[in-house]
Every structure is written in structure tokens, then in C-alpha cells.
Amino acid sequence: EIVMTQSPATLSVSPGERATLSCRASQSVRSNLAWYQQKPGQAPRLLIHGASTRASGIPARFSGSGSGTEFTLTITSLQSEDFAVYYCQQYNNWPPRTFGQGTKVEVK
């Protein structure tokens, strides 16, 4: 099973600032990596797939990068609606597909 490790667990950021979230895979997942956003009481929402392709309707302030084992989600100029928990997920190997444990982005 591929283990996905996200860091940091919690990121405190002021509105308007940049947030950088990391995700590391225990072995290569090529570019088969997705990022999801989850707000309290809501289902997750796909932000990024293929490591760097924004999903339909996702604002340009969200960007993904990386391949192999190291990935980054960057949110430029954080808006109030961006404070949430973010998960990475690999879909290169199964079973199972695996999620990271999440990074909570909170207001500083």
C-alpha cells in the first residue's frame, strides 16, 4: 500500500497570503495525484487531478505541481472560502487508492 504523507498538519495563513501544502508518496505515483478540498459539513470537492490540472470551475489561484513522490498544492491570495481541509490522493496503484491524512488551512 502506498502511504501518502501531508505536511504540515495545520497551516495558519492570513487572508490574501499564499499557502503551500505538501504531499509525499512512499513510492512513485507518477502524475496520478489529486487534491480535494473539504469544508465542515460538506463532501470533498475535486480541485486538481493529474497533479497539475485544475478541475472544472476551480479558480486559477489553485495550482498543483510535482510528479513521482513529491507534490505541492499552492493557493495564492487566500480567500475566506479557502479555509478548509485539503487532502491529496494517489490513484496510480491499487488496491487501495490512498489519501493523505489532510492539511487544515486555518485563519492566522
Added chain:
Amino acid sequence: EVQLVQSGAEVKQPGESLRISCMVSGNTFTNYWITWVRQLPGQGLEWMGRIDPTDSYTNYNPSFQGHVSFSSDMSITTTYLQWSSVRASDTAMYYCARSTMVSDALDIWGQGTMVIVSS
């Protein structure tokens, strides 16, 4: 617009059977996987497995295999997650989500079904 609509919350006693559903509306039921994801209270996301609704081919996370099963009824574009005997540790939110046969990223999610197992 494709939507995944899940069945309502359930409260069960340990040992009871349970089936929850996920209906796909707004598009063809074919060429997609339906994945089930568990979220324990206050915890992260766990990939339980997936089903091809057209032929009921399944892939299970070994951690869940043998305790849950997936099924599908194409005539009503609905997939199911079921337990023959629930336990307290099954208390969680369960989501269904769609992925395509090209990319297994989960692009559309249901609203979730809360399952509470308590005596």
C-alpha cells in the same frame, strides 16, 4: 448536470444488516466507476473500493473486503454499499463518488450518508 444522490442517515444496532444507496442522475451510467469513501468522525478519508456499475466488477480495499460489499442496479442507475452485520466501529460518514475510466480522480461526490451504529 451529473449528480450523485445518496440515501438518508441510518441508525442501526450492532449485528443488523444495512444497505445504503447512491443514485446517479443527469447522465449515462456507463464509462464510470463509483467509489465508496469512509470518513470516521473527525478523521480523514479512506478509500473503501469501487464498482463498475455496468457489470458490477469490483475492487475492494483489503481493509474492508469481507465486511462490506458493493452492488449495482443499472435499471435505476443506483449503486449500493451494504453490510450483513454492522458494528459500532462502522459509525461514520460514507460518500460515493464518480471517477472516469481514464482518470480515477473523484470528480463528482454524493452528499454523504451518516451511519450510526449503537446499542
